[in-house]
Amino acid sequence: MIGALAIPEAGKRATGSFTFADDPGLAKYQWPYIAIRGKRDGASILITAGIHAAEYTGIEAAIRLGRTIDPSEVRGTIVIIPLLNRPGFYERSIYVNPEDNDNLNRLFPGDPKGTWGQRFAHHLLTEIVTKFDHAIDLHAGDLIEDLTPFVIYRETGDAARDAKIVAMANAYGAEWAVKSAPTGERPGSLYAVAAISGVAAMLAESGGRGLLLEEDVTRHVRGVTNILRAIGILEGAPDKVAPPTVVGSFDWLRSPAEGMFHCGVRVGHRVRVGDIVGELTDLVGQPIATVRAPISGVVLFVVTSPAIKKDGLLLAIGAL
Ligand SMILES: [Zn+2]
Structure with a gap:
């Protein structure tokens, strides 16, 4: 067992669902999972997706990895939780979890006495995530976001762990990486x-706009498969992929006013400081900003909906 997840015997795959039984608010839900135990012992990895419930390419890639990885080629244990934001999935929630309207990916390490999302974060982290040697969290642009594929990681100051993290990020095959700093992340x-x-x-990150595009799903599946080979959990030599270019900072632009945003750039575009990246108008077409x-x-990403609140997110630029 890992938390409430039953792990199968060596060489087997199991699917099931789990909950957090000692918290009635969480226990309203069941979370699906797939567990694969290799014939041989080795490291363990947790693959999660759907912490943002409408980021479907991550969810589908996680499910596909769970169904297709052959346990006889695994050394160690792979656990896949394809949908962390269980309350938000059928609600098609953007950014947040409808139990408390918070972004679940801002609430870790959580609080056992806090809101629904804080309690979920606490239980997930302490009972499941920290039992693993490795973890990959799969995302996409949200329902109203487009993005160019990238990876994000954080260095911890522990040289051995950081070397493993960088090796994982480099094996995914993304063009860009955001290395978040302890300050400012x-x-x-x-x-x-x-x-x-x-x-x-x-x-x-791969895909977005609520679209289940095959090339975006395949990118995640290939990226994770190559990471599993690079860290020795899956048999076979990893493909030699170019490491990503690490951007210098990850600037999120927010709107100075509410209005219609006419975005002037696309994901992957290079911009120079001072370039116009979009115009805001009011609802009779008057320019605002x-x-x-x-x-x-x-x-790296743009919000594809033109309906923008004051301080609403517009797009993000990785510094070069
Ligand atoms: Zn996300």
């Missing part, structure tokens, strides 16, 4: 708190 992310808590953890790039870099 968005706090409470699963991958970051897992890393601080002793797990070699990272996050990968011109949005300019605060730094030079690459556009």
Whole structure:
């Protein structure tokens, strides 16, 4: 057992569901999982997705990995939880979990006496995530986001763990990497708190806009498969992929006013500091604001819905 997850005997795959039985608010839900135990002993890895419930390429890639990895080729244990934001999936929730309207990926390490999301984060981290040697959290652009594929990781100061984390991130095959710093990172992310808590953890982004595009799903499946080979959990030599370019910072642009956002850039575009990246108008078409790039870099994601609140997220640039 790992937490409430039953792990099969050596050489087998098992599917099932688990809950957090001692918390009635959480125990309303069951979380599906797939566990694969190799014939031989080795390291353990947790693959999660759907902490943002409408990031479908991550969810589908996790399910597909769970169904297709051959236990006879595994050394160690692979556990896959394809949908962390269980309350949000059929609600098609964007960013948040409908139990408390918080972003679950800002709440780690959580609080056993807190809100639904804080309690979920606490139980998931302490009972499951920290029992693993490695962890990968699969994302996409949300229902109203487009992105160019990238990985995110955080260094911890522990040289051995950081070497494992960088090896994982380099094996995914993304063009870009965001290396979040202990200062200035968005706090409470699963991958970051897992890393601080002793797990070699990272996050990968592929796809978005609520679309289940095959090339985006395949990118995640290939990326994770190559990581599993690179860290020795899956048989076979990893493909030699170019390591990602690590951006210098990850700037999230927010809107100075509410209005219609006319985005002037696409994901993957290079921008220079001062370039116009979009225009805001009001609902009779009057210009409100011109949005300019605060730094030079690459556009890593854009919000595809033009309906923007004041301080609403517009796009993100990775500094180059
Ligand atoms: Zn996400």
